Amino acid sequence: MxxxxxxxxxxxxxxxxxxxxxxxxxxxxxxxxxxxxxxxxxxxxxxxxxxxxxxxxxxxxxxxxxxxxxxxxxxxxxxxxxxxxxxxxxxxxxxxxxxxxxxxxxxxxxxxxxxxxxxxxxxxxxxxxxxxxxxxxxxxxxxxxxxxxxxxxxxxxxxxxxxxxxxxEGSITSGIFPTGVTREVINDIEVTCMDVAMPMVIGRAADFGITGYESAKELDANKPLFEKMEAIRLLAGERMGLGDVTKSVTPKFGLLAPARDGGSACIRYFMPWNCHPTLAVTGSQCLASCLLAPGTVGEGILADTQHSPARLQLEHPMGKMEVVIDYEMRDGTFHVTSAGLLRTxxxxxxxxxxxxxxxxxxx
The missing domain is CATH 3.10.310.10 (Diaminopimelate Epimerase; Chain A, domain 1)
Structure with missing residues (x-):
């Protein structure tokens, strides 16, 4: 044929x-x-x-x-x-x-x-x-x-x-915080379930037994880390209204750490079964929003106070990505108005x- x-x-x-x-x-x-x-x-x-x-x-x-x-x-x-x-x-x-x-x-x-x-x-x-x-x-x-x-x-x-x-906000879920809270405990670890451009489960690197500064290759070889993240991701997917996410790449997973190379914060983004060599554009918006929103696992990681529009430099395994987040507080709740990036x-x-x-x- x-x-x-x-x-x-x-x-x-x-x-x-x-x-x-x-x-x-x-x-x-x-x-x-x-x-x-x-x-x-x-x-x-x-x-x-x-x-x-x-x-x-x-x-x-x-x-x-x-x-x-x-x-x-x-x-x-x-x-x-x-x-x-x-x-x-x-x-x-x-x-x-x-x-x-x-x-x-x-x-x-x-x-x-x-x-x-x-x-x-x-x-x-x-x-x-x-x-x-x-x-x-x-x-x-x-x-x-x-x-x-x-x-x-x-x-x-x-x-x-x-x-x-x-x-x-709420790209494929019910809203920016689809579980109704800004942070929660799943399998004894605090995470934030958030949906800004991409549904994500976000945690602090230290809570997962890593520094957050490891290379993508080092993280891909850390099988116990992926087993821990995947178990949490599957439960989080159900809580976020996404159902059984066993065969789905969403929600993605992200881990946060304080900046090490002059940026705003250090991140590692997972796709979700291996570490992204750099950082996804959609994921960058969600991670930046998590760092800015009060009450999330990202609260307190930024070294400097940010005002809208916030310009964040997110450190990833191969450098940095700049993300500009325009946000506001409405009725005591954090909301993202828009996000800007420069790419090629x-x-x-x-x-x-x-x-x-x-x-x-x-x-």
């Missing part, structure tokens, strides 16, 4: 990379879509040898774009986290790093027209409902990828892309990706 092809753009976005496709070019049914994405990525093998995945959770991500019917947004962004060694696809979360490439990809695909030297692309994240304004460099009517902006965890420099996230992206390849005909055959 002949293979089935579909156009794609391959983009390094933030500190992740993956294929960007038009949603209309893919199967509508999610079961059929999952089979196609598993084949495209090559999930089910540690090296993704029969696909274009990169053998890690940050390189097995897929973005699917379409024109939006939302009154505010220009583009709908539908995200899929595909497994590495397991043939799984999770449509529950979004991904802020891959979102960085949505603006450039939408322009390259002709979904929107560039306007002036800087084009605003207004994005609706279909998975969570978040709204994001993205400023893309478009001198002469084309996306510019070269520039002088740099982000830790990515070599070289590129054109800056400014992101502003709105409606980030670069188009790596474009063309057609092929799927075996017995997996997908267009009518």
């Amino acid at each position: 002949m293979q089935t092809s579909t156009p794609f753009i391959f983009i390094r976005a933030g500190s992740s990379r993956g294929p960007y496709l038009k949603r209309s070019d893919l199967p509508e049914d999610l079961n059929d879509l999952s089979k196609v994405l598993i084949s495209i990525v090559g999930a089910g093998h540690p090296f993704n040898i029969d696909g274009i995945g990169g053998g890690t959770a940050v390189t097995t991500k897929v973005a699917m774009l379409s024109r939006s019917d939302d009154d505010w947004a220009d583009v709908d962004y539908f995200f899929a986290q595909v497994g590495v060694e397991e043939k799984l696809v999770d449509y529950r979360p979004s991904c802020g790093n891959i979102l960085v490439g949505v603006g450039p990809a939408a322009i390259e695909m002709g979904l929107i027209e560039p306007i002036g030297d800087v084009t605003e692309v207004r994005i609706r994240a279909v998975n969570t409902g978040a709204l994001v304004s993205e400023l893309v460099q478009t001198p002469g009517g084309s996306v510019r990828y070269d520039g002088k902006a740099s982000i830790d965890g990515v070599p070289g420099t590129a054109a800056p892309i400014q992101l502003q996230f709105m409606k980030v 992206a670069r188009k790596l390849a474009a063309g057609e990706v092929f799927v075996p005909g017995d997996v997908w055959s267009r009518p």
Whole structure:
């Protein structure tokens, strides 16, 4: 049987990379879509040898774009986290790093027209409902990828892309504190269950028997740590209204420690079954909010008092990520108004990706 092809753009976005496709070019049914994405990525093998995945959770991500019917947004962004060694696809979360490439990809695909030297692309994240304004460099009517902006965890420099996230509270749960409290004890350890851009379970590194300054490689080798976190994550998922999260990458897990290299705080972010080499864009917003909100496990970790908008430098295994959180207290409760970040992206390849005909055959 002949293979089935579909156009794609391959983009390094933030500190992740993956294929960007038009949603209309893919199967509508999610079961059929999952089979196609598993084949495209090559999930089910540690090296993704029969696909274009990169053998890690940050390189097995897929973005699917379409024109939006939302009154505010220009583009709908539908995200899929595909497994590495397991043939799984999770449509529950979004991904802020891959979102960085949505603006450039939408322009390259002709979904929107560039306007002036800087084009605003207004994005609706279909998975969570978040709204994001993205400023893309478009001198002469084309996306510019070269520039002088740099982000830790990515070599070289590129054109800056400014992101502003709105409606980030309760991305897929009932609210910013979906369990109704700012901190609670699960398996004898204090944690905060929080949902700002990404549902997360957040603890203090010291309470888990680590410093919080370990490398990602060191943490990945610490099997007792992951067993402890996973047991808490499964119980927290139920408390957060997410049900059985055994096979879901949400909620994610994060651990906090005081800053060591001149930043605001040190974090380690888990995806959740291994440590992120840097930090997720969505996770950065939740972790920063936890550090700012009174009553959470993050209270007291920041060395300096912060006022809105708060500009935090979060230390991660490969450097720092700056996050700007605009927040307010309403009726004694902490609320996030918006979050801003600066990232970069670069188009790596474009063309057609092929799927075996017995997996997908267009009518």
